[in-house]
Amino acid sequence: MLLIDCPYCGKRPEVEFHCGGEAHIARPETPAEIADADWGSFLYYRTNPKGVHAERWLHGHGCGRWFNALRDTVSDAFVATYEMGAPRPDVAPENAKA
Amino acid sequence: MRRFSLKSLLQEASSGHQGWERQWRAPEPKKEYDVIVVGGGGHGLATAYYLATVHGVTNVAVLEKGWIGGGNTGRNTTIVRSNYLFDESAGLYEHAMKLWEGLSQELNYNVMFSQRGVLMLAHNHHDVISFKRHVYANRLNGIDNEWLSPEECKAYCPPLSISPELRYPVLGGALQRRGGTARHDAVAWGYARGADARGVDIIQNCEVLGLKRHPDGSVAGVETSRGTIGAKRVGVVAAGHTGVVMGRFGLRMPVESVPLQALVSEPVKPVFPCVVMSNAVHAYISQSDKGELVIGAGTDQYVSYSQQGGIQIINHTLDAICELFPQFGRMRMLRSWGGIVDVTPDRSPILGKTPIEGLFVNCGWGTGGFKATPGSGHVFAHTLATGEPHKINAPFSLDRFRTGRLIDEAAAAAVAH
């Protein structure tokens, strides 16, 4: 089980959290006007990196707030957490493979 | 290939088993192949086998970054069944089931396919309705699946508790008698041996790093850790690493890779006659011929390549096992492990063409592709040999994530296997 550093509560066990999947995916503003491939890409295609991944987390059994995190999917280590709406921070762990 | 027979076994028994040849060669890669299969799991090896046996395409290499069968093929809980809801899935998994039924003979290799029956338990009203719907849909497709009362479930699987006092009492179950288990390693080895004997090169410790393309964009070969190898067609069968391999080729895929765990107990005498699955409490269990209880757990909630899931996931599964089978409450667990499974949005696999001419993909089997190994290899071999999908795998195109023609087994069952 992971220890997750909630930006509001500090380090808490993983069971208190829910992972909301990849972060920074914007819903197209005019779905009816875009190509099927772009709509499919929004709905179904994710980055799925072996390395640093930006994702959304909810501290459901804690403060109840959403935040974003960078996590290395090779080691599962959290690299950074940051507020929803903030841009992805420019940090990478040493062992991360792109 | 020296065939296994009573005569060859007796001969070897009398000479200390010193005369057996290697089961497959360890060749150096050639300059060029007609077809390269990326990934030496069961699906990749079966693909190569059927390319050679059904289509006569023998100038084939299987490139495996580690050792064959070391991925999910060698990590899975080996449940085989074909009672899927949708016609497309029924067609694909039943095609595999029919091949399983003759596989040991076909390969002259004992894959220990045991049709001991797969029983899926219903614990709530929704399960009951959904499983009965599966039973009826399966029957229309000519696939055996029958509804059992709680008492009939108990008679089929005596260790099961059907006490109404359970937190999630057993309200009945759907039984596929033709379902069962097989020996996972033997499946990889049997296909490898058969493919090798027909001229296929199985090249281990050879990681695919990139794609070589002709000026018109079509496939020219692959870059590997053992140099560049030419190919007319390439089929990627890399399970949890599909996203990584296709990423190296410049393509995004609609899959996410997550850890899935399993564990085995200390070995005991035969106590468990069949396979039992419970989606609601998330546990599945059978007993191996070595005597270990083989128990499957769930996936982690996030993308990971760590091959190590969270401990809370296996604890949750063991809670359910102990409640359903009180006699296992004091069993000790021997080992647990994880595999990285590639999950698609509709929980159905992808088998077919890609946007690159000459590049094909077979992936997205997620938590439940072992059962499909023979069928998947058979139809993917057709796809690679002819350049077009077989009618069984045509619906499982990558393009369905653009057209919206999903095969939504996730919504149908929300099951792991």
Ligand SMILES: Cc1cc2nc3c(=O)[nH]c(=O)nc-3n(C[C@H](O)[C@H](O)[C@H](O)COP(=O)(O)OP(=O)(O)OC[C@H]3O[C@@H](n4cnc5c(N)ncnc54)[C@H](O)[C@@H]3O)c2cc1C
């Ligand atoms: C714990 C667990 C339990 C499961 N239980 C069941 C079950 O009960 N029933 C069922 O039907 N299914 C089950 N599954 C799913 C099943 O294991 C898989 O769907 C199936 O084995 C996939 O086979 P494969 O040959 O496609 O993949 P794999 O066996 O994973 O083979 C892919 C191969 O590709 C290789 N590879 C990756 N990248 C590269 C590269 N760049 N170059 C060269 N080679 C590469 C890998 O090393 C690997 O050997 C389970 C899976 C797990 C993890």
Ligand SMILES: [Zn+2]
């Ligand atoms: Zn918090």
